[in-house]
Amino acid sequence: METDQLIRTLAADNTRRARPVGFVLALALVAAAPVSILMFFTTLGVRPDVMTAMHNPFFDLKFAVTLALAIAAMVVSLHLSRPEALLRGWALLLLVPAGILALGIGAEMMVPQRLPMMARLVGHNSRVCLLAITLFSLPLLAGALVGLRHGAPARPAVAGAIAGMLSAGLAATLYASHCTDDSPLFVATWYGIATALVAAIGALAGSRVLRF
Amino acid sequence: MHERADEWTDLMRRAISGDSAAYHRLLGAVTPVLRVAARRGLARAGQPLDQSEDIVQDILLAVHLKRHTWNTDAPFAPWLFAIARNKLIDALRRRGRRIFVNIDDFAETIPSEPAAETVPASEVAAQLQSLPARQRQVLQSIAVDSASIRDTATKFSMSEGAVRVALHRGLARLTAKLREQ
Numbered sequence: 544m545e546t547d548q549l550i551r552t553l554a555a556d557n558t559r560r561a562r563p564v565g566f567v568l569a570l571a572l573v574a575a576a577p578v579s580i581l582m583f584f585t586t587l588g589v590r591p592d593v594m595t596a597m598h599n600p601f602f603d604l605k606f607a608v609t610l611a612l613a614i615a616a617m618v619v620s621l622h623l624s625r626p627e628a629l630l631r632g633w634a635l636l637l638l639v640p641a642g643i644l645a646l647g648i649g650a651e652m653m654v655p656q657r658l659p660m661m662a663r664l665v666g667h668n669s670r671v672c673l674l675a676i677t678l679f680s681l682p683l684l685a686g687a688l689v690g691l692r693h694g695a696p697a698r699p700a701v702a703g704a705i706a707g708m709l710s711a712g713l714a715a716t717l718y719a720s721h722c723t724d725d726s727p728l729f730v731a732t733w734y735g736i737a738t739a740l741v742a743a744i745g746a747l748a749g750s751r752v753l754r755f
Numbered sequence: 756m757h758e759r760a761d762e763w764t765d766l767m768r769r770a771i772s773g774d775s776a777a778y779h780r781l782l783g784a785v786t787p788v789l790r791v792a793a794r795r796g797l798a799r800a801g802q803p804l805d806q807s808e809d810i811v812q813d814i815l816l817a818v819h820l821k822r823h824t825w826n827t828d829a830p831f832a833p834w835l836f837a838i839a840r841n842k843l844i845d846a847l848r849r850r851g852r853r854i855f856v857n858i859d860d861f862a863e864t865i866p867s868e869p870a871a872e873t874v875p876a877s878e879v880a881a882q883l884q885s886l887p888a889r890q891r892q893v894l895q896s897i898a899v900d901s902a903s904i905r906d907t908a909t910k911f912s913m914s915e916g917a918v919r920v921a922l923h924r925g926l927a928r929l930t931a932k933l934r935e936q
Contacts, residue, residue, distance in 0.1 A: 544812070544876065544880045544883065546786060546808060546876065547783075548899060549812050549816075549879060549898060550782040550783055551779065551898060552897050552898040552922070552926070553782060553815060553816075553926070554775050554779035554782065555775070555922060556926055557774075557778045558775070559919065559923050560823075561820075561823035562823070564824060625824045625825075625826065626821070626834060626837035626838050626841060627833045627834045627836075694821075694824050695817070695824045695841075697840075697841055755841075
């Protein structure tokens, strides 16, 4: 086919309006979320003392951190879905959840604790935490990648890693309502490792599926 | 340069708001620039220039299918060149891995300057054959026979809407196949 012919064909297809990437991403996440939620409720479920736990600011802090991560990663991944976008200052957004966590660790240091620092960091559920966040995030990661395929990221692996953080943030929000380890030290360590793991999976998958 | 870039941005805005003639003009205007860039990229990578038109068509398809990622408040040229760079790198990587160039075969044909006339592209045409029959017929009718959507609909006794759908799906599928190869 000659290039002039191709151009004529493309012009004939101009009537078709594509949806914005943000819309498709939101749709794909909404479609994937029930799978993760079902996985969560059939295996772990919300912790029984959740009503009292809600009065503990360190329990609530976990949600501030995980949701901040999910939202920041969503904003950055949408930015990166444009081919000419650079990461640059946008990466700073991802420091917001880390900053909230650091404040939490500082606050925890100020109040007297029953358990020594190492015991709080190691916690009781580290293995379940790693496994749960990683597994619950996989359906969401698949959804995020499907949504972002609608975009045109110049660096698919980076975009995939951010999609991993987005899904880890959402999966960690589910898991946080089950976990009895509320210390920000535990969150920073184990949620952090799980997020890094999912980001790595996302980078690997993204480098394949996000090429356009 | 700035005038040209402004003109592109203006044409693309009109294209996005539904002006197909403006879109046609825009694609026609950017193609020679993309062609020069593709040639330069191939030359720098020490690859034969006869693939430049395939790369140009690859870029045009990506521009078409990803144009919703262009922010209409931003200038068009940086977006276009980002797409072009991406596709060029992709193409060079792919060919670098798959094509075994025999130096003797090319020793005589490597031109010292880019050839003035364009070499025909072959990849889109080849992948066209692998499309489902309906999509291939619609694409060929519009591309090769330069039939309109309406004429194509009459020819295949389809509705115009069905022709549009087949056209769009065919282009999307073609692009996916080019990426996978």
